[in-house]
Each structure stands twice: as structure tokens, then as C-alpha cells.
Amino acid sequence: xxxxxxxxxxxxxxxxxxxxxxxxxxxxxxxxxxxxxxxxxxxxxxxxxxxxxxxxxxxxxxxxxxxxxxxxxxxxxxxxxxxxxxxxxxxxxxxxxxxxxxxxxxxxxxxxxxxxxxxxxxxxxxxxxxxxxxxxxxxxxxxxxxxxxxxxxxxxxxxxxxxxxxxxxxxxxxxxxxxxxxxxxxxxxxxxxxxxxxxxxxxxxxxxxxxxxxxxxxxxxxxxxxxxxxxxxxxxxxxxxxxxxxxxxxxxxxxxxxxxxxxxxxxxxxxxxxxxxxxxxxxxxxxxxxxxxxxxxxxxxxxxxxxxxxxxxxxxxxxxxxxxxxxxxxxxxxxxxxxxxxxxxxxxxxxxxxxxxxxxxxxxxxxxxxxxxxxxxxxxxxxxxxxxxxxxxxxxxxxxxxxxxxxxxxxxxxxxxxxxxxxxxxxxxxxxxxxxxxxxxxxxxxxxxxxxxxxxxxxxxxxxxxxxxxxxxxxxxxxxxxxxxxxxxxxxxxxxxxxxxxxxxxxxxxxxxxxxxxxxxxxxxxxxxxxxxxxxxxxxxxxxxxxxxxxxxxxxxxxxxxxxxxxxxxxxx
Amino acid sequence: xxxxxxxxxxxxxxxxxxxxxxxxxxxxxxxxxxxxxxxxxxxxxxxxxxxxxxxxxxxxxxxxxxxxxxxxxxxxxxxxxxxxxxxxxxxxxxxxxxxxxxxxxxxxxxxxxxxxxxxxxxxxxxxxxxxxxxxxxxxxxxxxxxxxxxxxxxxxxxxxxxxxxxxxxxxxxxxxxxxxxxxxxxxxxxxxxxxxxxxxxxxxxxxxxxxxxxxxxxxxxxxxxxxxxxxxxxxxxxxxxxxxxxxxxxxxxxxxxxxxxxxxxxxxxxxxxxxxxxxxxxxxxxxxxxxxxxxxxxxxxxxxxxxxxxxx
Numbered sequence: 001x002x003x004x005x006x007x008x009x010x011x012x013x014x015x016x017x018x019x020x021x022x023x024x025x026x027x028x029x030x031x032x033x034x035x036x037x038x039x040x041x042x043x044x045x046x047x048x049x050x051x052x053x054x055x056x057x058x059x060x061x062x063x064x065x066x067x068x069x070x071x072x073x074x075x076x077x078x079x080x081x082x083x084x085x086x087x088x089x090x091x092x093x094x095x096x097x098x099x100x101x102x103x104x105x106x107x108x109x110x111x112x113x114x115x116x117x118x119x120x121x122x123x124x125x126x127x128x129x130x131x132x133x134x135x136x137x138x139x140x141x142x143x144x145x146x147x148x149x150x151x152x153x154x155x156x157x158x159x160x161x162x163x164x165x166x167x168x169x170x171x172x173x174x175x176x177x178x179x180x181x182x183x184x185x186x187x188x189x190x191x192x193x194x195x196x197x198x199x200x201x202x203x204x205x206x207x208x209x210x211x212x213x214x215x216x217x218x219x220x221x222x223x224x225x226x227x228x229x230x231x232x233x234x235x236x237x238x239x240x241x242x243x244x245x246x247x248x249x250x251x252x253x254x255x256x257x258x259x260x261x262x263x264x265x266x267x268x269x270x271x272x273x274x275x276x277x278x279x280x281x282x283x284x285x286x287x288x289x290x291x292x293x294x295x296x297x298x299x300x301x302x303x304x305x306x307x308x309x310x311x312x313x314x315x316x317x318x319x320x321x322x323x324x325x326x327x328x329x330x331x332x333x334x335x336x337x338x339x340x341x342x343x344x345x346x347x348x349x350x351x352x353x354x355x356x357x358x359x360x361x362x363x364x365x366x367x368x369x370x371x372x373x374x375x376x377x378x379x380x381x382x383x384x385x386x387x388x389x390x391x392x393x394x395x396x397x398x399x400x401x402x403x404x405x406x407x408x409x410x411x412x413x414x415x416x417x418x419x420x421x422x423x424x425x426x427x428x429x430x431x432x433x434x435x436x437x438x439x440x441x442x443x444x445x446x447x448x449x450x451x452x453x454x455x456x457x458x459x460x461x462x463x464x465x466x467x468x469x470x471x472x473x474x475x476x477x478x479x480x481x482x483x484x485x486x487x488x489x490x491x492x493x494x495x496x497x498x499x500x501x502x503x504x505x506x507x508x509x510x511x512x513x514x515x516x517x518x519x520x521x522x523x524x525x526x527x528x529x530x531x532x533x534x535x536x537x538x539x540x541x542x543x544x545x546x547x548x549x550x551x552x553x554x555x556x557x558x559x560x561x562x563x564x565x566x567x568x569x570x571x572x573x
Numbered sequence: 574x575x576x577x578x579x580x581x582x583x584x585x586x587x588x589x590x591x592x593x594x595x596x597x598x599x600x601x602x603x604x605x606x607x608x609x610x611x612x613x614x615x616x617x618x619x620x621x622x623x624x625x626x627x628x629x630x631x632x633x634x635x636x637x638x639x640x641x642x643x644x645x646x647x648x649x650x651x652x653x654x655x656x657x658x659x660x661x662x663x664x665x666x667x668x669x670x671x672x673x674x675x676x677x678x679x680x681x682x683x684x685x686x687x688x689x690x691x692x693x694x695x696x697x698x699x700x701x702x703x704x705x706x707x708x709x710x711x712x713x714x715x716x717x718x719x720x721x722x723x724x725x726x727x728x729x730x731x732x733x734x735x736x737x738x739x740x741x742x743x744x745x746x747x748x749x750x751x752x753x754x755x756x757x758x759x760x761x762x763x764x765x766x767x768x769x770x771x772x773x774x775x776x777x778x779x780x781x782x783x784x785x786x787x788x789x790x791x792x793x794x795x796x797x798x799x800x801x802x803x804x805x806x807x808x809x810x811x812x813x814x815x816x817x818x819x820x821x822x823x824x825x826x827x828x829x830x831x832x833x834x835x836x837x838x839x840x841x842x843x844x845x846x847x848x849x850x851x852x853x854x855x856x857x858x859x860x861x862x863x864x865x866x867x868x869x870x871x872x873x874x875x876x877x878x879x880x881x882x883x884x885x
Contacts, residue, residue: 016594357777360777360780360781361780361781362777362780362781387783390781390783391782391783393781394781394782395777395778395781397774397777397778398774399774402773402774402775403773403774403775403777403778404775404778405775405779405793405796405797406775406797407796407797408796416782416784417782417783417784420782420783420784420788421783463778466778466782470782470783
């Protein structure tokens with residue numbers, strides 16, 4: 001018999017428009033010592049299942065039907081005190097963000113000992129010993145010293161280890177890990193996943209690992225359950241599901257994951273995921289307004305950046321020598337050729353977004369020069385010239401939820417730059433806006449709606465349409481898909497590629513996601529602490545990295561493709 | 574999606590909105606808004622509703638003065654709520670007085686709004702030294718009590734121009750003083766929401782598009798800051814009405830010939846111990862009702878516009 005059995009679990013969120021079924025008759029089981037992955041996109045109900053098991057659903061959600069059995073004991077429908085005992089002592093929870101899941105006002109000792117005494121009913125001394133033992137087990141060095149410290153004295157990865165230790169402190173049979181590594185850097189992610197994996201086998205604890213990352217699923221889970229809009233579409237051994245997916249949704253989900261190992265022209269099979277309007281009028285770019293740019297210089301290097309420096313004041317002081325500065329970009333130089341896709345890669349804090357902001361004019365560099373289309377943008381006395389050049393340089397932002405003004409209609413958002421800069425005759429604008437909306441796959445009818453009526457991917461399409469409205473030649477994409485689900489990401493990347501082909505756009509593509517970079521870029525620069533470490537053709541960089549740090553990054557990249565490719569190869573034999 | 578197509582008129586969209594949904598479920602808000610609407614209507618329509626015109630000196634009869642309300646012994650059926658010391662019908666005077674009070678309250682807050690929003694937007698958006706300067710001015714302004722500033726200015730104006738001229742311009746002067754004294758409240762609220770909004774990427778997007786700062790401030794940021802402005806304005810109206818009443822009670826506000834609720838209360842003060850309690854207490858009750866109702870509506874708006882407070 002398995003450790004945890006879930007039968008026909010249905011979770012509903014009643015609201016005033018009706019009842020929304022978040023989890024629809026899901027049945028699955030977890031064995032002791034096994035890691036079951038729950039994978040799906042945002043809104044698929046994967047976290048809700050985790051919360052539903054321990055009845056931590058936020059109001060007004062409720063378990064409408066179904067049975068949850070832990071070790072042969074029915075735990076669904078338990079109330080108050082009895083379910084509280086199960087949480088903690090039988091089921092441990094690991095949350096997404098280690099920065100907020102520990103109480104900053106208490107030491108680790110306070111938080112762990114309290115949990116242990118509560119769950120196991122032992123004396124303070126025994127609890128303390130056990131805490132130290134657990135901290136050793138999760139790999140915290142010098143646990144006797146560190147246990148007296150406060151959460152802010154630990155790094156993100158260390159905190160997540162502490163959270164895992166607390167989750168284990170009640171000697172649970174089952175651990176529910178809700179996106180445990182999403183908030184961490186890749187290098188730390190790797191260690192935490194290994195730790196969870198080892199603990200599950202050593203302690204014979206079952207684990208439900210909720211994640212959206214197919215790479216994580218491929219690397220650590222034994223079995224995987226794929227969820228789609230609250231329904232379980234596929235469950236099985238991880239290598240079977242990933243290597244030979246049966247359900248069309250699983251197939252398209254897997255095909256949407258950008259592969260680190262090879263470059264494909266387009267992501268196949270992703271059209272089923274978020275249906276885009278069909279039968280839209282396509283526009284002929286050569287004759288349309290969109291394709292007619294007023295001036296054309298035939299410079300080879302569209303963007304030339306030389307010795308760009310910027311430092312932020314991190315600690316102000318009255319005397320100059322006491323001020324502390326952080327060098328955000330350190331003598332950065334590179335150039336972007338006409339029509340190419342140039343990638344900037346780095347971990348958070350490497351200065352890649354700062355460079356984008358300086359090129360876009362949102363930040364002034366301390367020194368250096370930025371030449372775009374033959375015009376110097378920094379400290380150029382000819383303000384009018386700079387202004388007119390800047391129009392043809394646009395940016396797509398990371399967060400589609402905050403990059404659109406929520407009080408304006410879509411058509412007004414897109415029309416505003418055209419009208420403001422008098423780029424077209426007033427009576428033509430409405431037609432152009434409609435064409436743009438058609439072109440990015442939304443349809444001209446959607447122009448009368450407000451941004452909140454669209455999903456994240458659709459909003460990113462609106463952002464793209466808005467950026468195109470000034471007929472730019474350089475498009476800066478600052479992590480344009482990092483807030484999106486993989487399948488939607490694949491669609492947006494496809495759209496960007498199409499637009500680049502049609503309009504001959506030059507792109508500066510900024511991302512921390514190496515597989516995405518490999519799919520999108522012709523040349524890549526690797527950044528760390530404000531410096532460019534390596535600049536190469538994409539294929540060369542991925543195959544023959546020269547710099548040590550680059551090699552490290554490439555090694556840590558979750559390898560999703562290796563597994564599936566091996567499996568594909570095997571299944572074809 | 575399909576049923577949204579036939580909900581096109583603004584009114585229908587309002588009926589379907591979250592705002593109206595929460596409103597329907599909040600009894601206190603419904604009762605407050607009904608009372609508020611009745612009071613507003615009575616105030617606006619006072620020339621039509623009121624049985625007498627208290628500004629018309631010709632119909633006053635000193636013999637009618639200090640008559641108690643009808644349910645008291647000695648009450649006169651002509652005067653529902655009794656009369657004041659000059660023989661004015663108290664009900665009519667209250668209606669006219671409420672009109673004066675509301676007008677001062679609303680216009681003063683409009684003035685506060687214009688000044689406060691502009692200064693708050695500029696301080697929040699431009700930041701740096703400008704922000705520091707403007708906010709320190711606001712702090713200095715706030716460190717003087719509104720009443721103190723008002724009393725000093727009113728006293729100076731009254732002695733400089735004589736009380737005849739003052740009485741003529743009393744309403745305008747009151748609006749100016751209350752409006753100028755309270756703008757920092759709105760400026761601070763606006764500034765804090767601008768600081769939060771300007772970090773959002775739509776503002777960056779507008780900058781990259783090359784829009785002018787004025788356009789970004791007023792067209793992009795301001796519409797996203799409207800809900801807190803709306804909430805604080807309601808509370809400020811109640812405050813302004815109270816301030817005006819206090820000034821009038823101290824004899825520095827509306828003249829006796831054109832009384833607001835505050836000056837009515839003040840008139841009755843001297844007759845309170847001679848048994849004519851109604852001249853003070855009845856206008857006082859109306860003032861309290863008006864202010865409570867506005868404050869309750871302000872609370873309701875604050876709760877509804879703040880998505881952090883979960884309401885089921």
C-alpha cells in the first residue's frame with residue numbers, strides 16, 4: 001500500500017460569478033521514499049493540490065469531494081486540532097520563498113525547537129540536540145553556532161536548508177515541496193534538489209514536488225503527474241512520461257521547453273496551448289506603414305557601446321572617501337550588428353538589465369558612449385536628433401502585469417506613441433493599430449478592452465505591438481518571457497522570431513535563461529559583476545566555452561534535453 | 574466572455590462591477606449613502622423645500638423668536654423645529670445652513686485637491702531635491718494647526734477690511750483658508766502612491782516612448798493613483814465641514830445673516846441655559862449626522878479600494 005492516496009480530489013473556489021473548479025477529480029498516490037513531481041502551468045492547480053491535502057486552502061476555497069488517505073488513515077475532512085497535528089508531525093511543508101518563510105524576529109533555535117517540542121513532545125534539551133542533528137543532516141556547517149543566529153544571517157540557499165530541516169523536524173512521512181527552488185539561483189537550486197533527493201531515500205519519506213520547471217522534473221523525480229486546468233492528464237514514471245508522452249498537452253508542453261543542446265528554428269506544437277485568434281488579416285510588410293521606416297542608414301553596426309561605466313551609491317556619507325559604490329557596469333564595450341540577435345546573459349545582479357536601461361535612456365551612465373544608428377546618445381548637444389533616433393529603439397519589459405497602464409484601453413495604449421510623435425495621419429491611426437493587433441495574434445476587436453482582461457502571454461503581445469508602433473529598428477527585450485509559462489514563452493519567442501524575419505529587426509535579448517538564449521541569439525556576451533567575461537557566436541559558446549565561469553554556468557544548467565533525447569533514442573530503437 | 578458584449582452601457586458595467594457588488598453587501602454603506610443623498614438633495618433644493626427663506630429679513634417677526642419645536646409645549650405649527658433668536662424658522666435655516674456647509678466643504682477640498690495633487694505628483698515623480706523641498710514645506714504647513722492659521726488670517730482680514738466687507742466675502746475666504754491649510758494631507762497621499770507607481774514598468778515604457786514628463790505624470794501615473802485620492806477626499810470633506818463649523822462657532826466664520834450649521838450652533842449657545850436648547854442641539858445633530866455619514870462612506874471606499882483587505 002502506498003503512503004499517500006488521493007482519490008477523486010475536487011477543490012472548488014466559489015465566487016460571485018459561479019464556482020471555479022481548481023482541481024477536478026484528481027487521483028494519485030505517493031510511495032515512501034519516492035519523489036512525485038506535480039507539473040503544470042500557472043493556474044493548473046498544482047499548488048492547490050498540495051494545500052488541499054493539509055487543508056491550508058486560502059478562503060473561499062474548499063475541498064468539495066474526494067478522499068485523502070495517509071498511511072491508511074483518512075485525513076480529508078478532519079477539523080481543527082486533528083488536522084493541525086497531521087501538519088508538521090505527519091506532513092512537512094517546504095515553501096517557495098525562503099526569504100519570507102522564516103520568521104525574521106526569532107533565531108533558528110527558537111523556530112526549530114518550538115516545532116519539535118510541539119510535534120514530538122520531548123524536553124527542551126532533547127529538542128535542541130535533535131535540531132542540531134537535523135541541521136547537520138541538511139548540510140549547515142557549524143550547526144551549534146549557526147542555530148543561535150537569525151534568518152537574515154543566512155543566505156537564500158542556507159535558509160532553504162533550514163526550512164527543510166524544520167519541515168523534517170516533526171519526523172514526517174510526507175513532505176510537500178511547493179516550488180522549493182524557484183526563488184534560488186541555478187547553482188543553489190542544484191544543491192537543494194540533491195539534498196531533497198538524498199533525504200527522501202535515506203529517511204524513506206515520500207515527497208510531492210510541485211514545480212513548473214521541466215528540467216527539475218527530469219532531474220529529480222521518480223514519477224511525474226501532469227496537470228492541465230485542474231485535471232490530471234498523465235501520470236507515470238518520469239522517463240516514460242517525458243520520453244514518450246501520450247497526451248497531446250504533455251507533448252506540446254515538452255516541445256515548448258527550450259533545449260540547451262541544440263537550436264531549433266521554431267518551437268513546434270505549441271499552438272494548442274493558448275489559442276490565438278485565427279483568420280486574422282495578415283499585412284504585407286513591404287507596402288504597409290509598419291515596413292516603411294523614414295530614414296535608413298546602412299551602417300554595419302547598428303549599436304556601438306564603448307567603455308560604459310555606471311556605479312550606484314550603496315552607502316552615502318558626508319565625506320567622499322566614506323561613500324561606498326557598487327560598480328554596476330565596468331568598462332563594458334560591445335557592438336550589435338544590423339539585423340542580428342545579440343544576447344546578454346548573467347545571474348541576477350550582473351548588470352545586464354542596467355545596460356539595457358542605459359541604452360533605452362532610462363538611466364544615465366557615468367562615462368562611456370552609446371552610438372545608435374550613427375548618433376551618439378550620451379551627452380549629445382543635439383537633443384532633437386537624439387530624440388528622433390531614440391524613437392526607433394524600443395524596449396519590451398519583463399513583467400507583463402505592470403508594463404501596461406491598466407487605466408487605458410489597448411487601442412489607446414498602442415495609438416499613443418503614433419499620435420504623440422505624429423508618425424501617421426490621424427485618420428490612419430485606427431487602422432494601423434488594428435493591423436498591429438492582428439499582426440501579433442490578438443485581433444483588432446481586442447482593442448476596446450482593458451489590460452486586466454488579458455492573460456500574461458497576451459499582455460506580452462500587447463507590449464510587443466506597442467513597441468512596434470514607433471517602427472523601431474532595435475528591440476531591447478529585457479527578460480521578456482521570464483514571467484511566463486514555458487508554453488506561452490515558446491509562443492512569444494516564436495512571435496519575436498517571426499517579427500524579426502519580417503521586419504529585419506535587430507534585437508538585444510537579455511536573459512538569465514541559457515536555453516532561451518541559445519534558441520534566440522546569434523551572438524552572446526556572458527556578464528558577471530558588471531563585466532563582460534566572454535563574447536562569442538552562440539554555437540561556439542555553448543560547444544566550446546572559453547571562460548571558467550561560462551563553463552560553470554553551462555554545467556549547472558538543468559539538462560532537460562539530455563534525458564529526453566536519450567529516451568527518444570532508446571524508444572526509437 | 575459572450576455575456577460581456579451585451580453589458581455595454583456604462584450603467585450596466587457599473588452594476589456588474591466589484592465596487593457595486595461590495596456596496597450591495599455592506600448595510601452600513603447603503604444606509605450612509607441613502608442618508609447622504611437625502612441630505613445633499615435637501616441642501617441643493619433648499620430654496621424649494623424650505624418653508625421660509627431665512628435670508629429674507631422682511632418676513633421675520635421678532636415675536637416669533639425662540640419658539641420651541643412643535644412637539645414641545647408652546648410650539649407653533651408653522652415652525653416644525655422651532656425658531657431661533659431672530660424668529661427664523663429653524664428647519665429652513667438648517668437646510669440653507671447645510672447648503673453653505675457642504676459648499677464650503679466640497680469647494681475647499683477641490684482647492685486642496687488641485688494644489689495637493691499637483692505638488693504630490695511633482696514631488697513624487699521628480700524626486701531628489703524638489704521632493705525634499707516640497708515635502709518640507711508640507712511638514713511646516715502641517716505643524717501649524719489649521720484652526721490656528723485660520724483664526725489668525727480671519728482675524729487679520731476682519732480687522733483690515735472691516736466686518737461688512739468680511740461678511741460679504743466670508744464664504745470665499747473660508748474656502749481659501751481651509752483649502753490652503755489642508756493641502757499637505759492630499760499631497761502626501763499622492764506622493765506615496767506616485768512613488769509606488771513610478772517604479773512600475775509602464776512608466777519606463779512611456780519614458781522609452783519619448784513622452785514628456787508632464788504627460789507621463791498626468792496621463793499615466795495620475796489615473797492609477799485615483800483611488801487613494803478619492804478616499805482621502807471624502808474624509809477631507811468631513812474635516813473641512815467640521816473646521817468651518819468650529820470657525821463659525823468661534824464667530825470667525827459665516828455671518829449671522831447667512832448662517833452655516835456652525836454659526837447656528839454658535840447663535841444658540843447663549844440661549845442654551847435659558848432653556849432654548851433646540852437652537853443649538855438640532856443643528857448640532859444635523860452636523861454630526863452629515864459628518865458621520867461622510868466618514869462612513871470614506872471608510873467603505875477605503876476598504877473596497879484596498880485589495881489587501883479580503884472581504885467575502
